């Protein structure tokens with residue numbers, strides 16, 4: 001799991017997106033949530049369950065329902081928009 005994360009963080013430019021967690025969690029192909037605890041970048045639109053949870057389990061996504069879960073709402077994740085950086 002560590003290797004793709006490293007590539008992800010190395011190969012993309014990141015901008016932080018402002019959102020209001022009380023109104024729901026945006027999702028999109030280029031949107032990721034950064035776990036405030038383990039700093040895993042969780043894709044907001046996972047293709048399967050192997051990528052639907054961060055390493056510590058604080059963030060998880062129910063693929064069938066498209067439901068985003070945060071264990072402790074005092075620790076909301078940052079929303080990141082990724083764009084591939086030209087090398």
Ligand SMILES: [Zn+2]
Pocket residue numbers: 035036037038039040054055056057058059
């Ligand atoms: Zn985590």
